[in-house]
Amino acid sequence: MIKEIIFYTFSSVLICSSLAVILFRNPVYSAVSLILSFITSGFLWLLLQAEFLAIVLILVYVGAVMVLFLFVIMMLNINNERDKSSFNSLAPFALFIGLIIAAELITLIWINSSQFNINSLSIQEPDQVSNTLALGKELFTNYILSFEIAGFILLLAIIISISLTLRTRKNVKTQIASEQISVDPSTRIKLVDLKERE
């Protein structure tokens, strides 16, 4: 019973905050309500015994990605008011598309529910090992190659985002390391024999 109460409370908060993400006119408010929807979905993941991923969702998304979003929103100084005319003209079309997709997905889910093939007997038993331990065991044995590739993708993200946003300013004196290294000493120093004064 308590699970149902938690589920319906947090899912209604999640739906309202996702609606707030797309309906607010100010991007900062949208980002903050997106943070709220991440936190509520983290709680819902806790209900599904995915503790590690719930904590990772809150730490990584709220702590890193959304802070990045807020930084970019505040750094770019966009005019905060969105275009009202296009907002209103597109709203019925968007609502039409969204309702069609939602109706299709939900009817498919409820019609084909017999084919999901759930072994529902083993659900109620919580795992003996902790979720993090089980995830780590699986991740570092069967999925080790994918894990390495994920690390490489993060490295690529670092390199790409730095190289995209790095800017070399004009009129500022800086070192040019490559030229410094490739200097030939024979062109820089000239040894002159000075005759001894008599």
Place this chain on the structure above:
Amino acid sequence: MLTLQSYLSLAAIIFSIGIIGIVINRKNIIIVMMCTELLLISVNFNFIAFSYFNQDIAGQIFVFFILTVAAAEAAIGLAILVALYRNKKSIDVHELRTLRN
């Protein structure tokens, strides 16, 4: 009674909210990227719900990788946005027609 269907329906609702947001706010790239995050969250919901109801940890592994790739995608997208704003002084989608003709 919480069944798999209720979680999947919640994920479907979040997914369609994300798609509505992309269509409504298509002029503002930042909001479009936030709606992409909503779509990814709904897909992760599906993975975790199936993982719980089948008692199979592989779904959570997939969610782990999706979170990784989504973080990288957000970082690169925001970097592209910053570079774009530096060159164009705006991030309006309608200004981006340099490649036309």
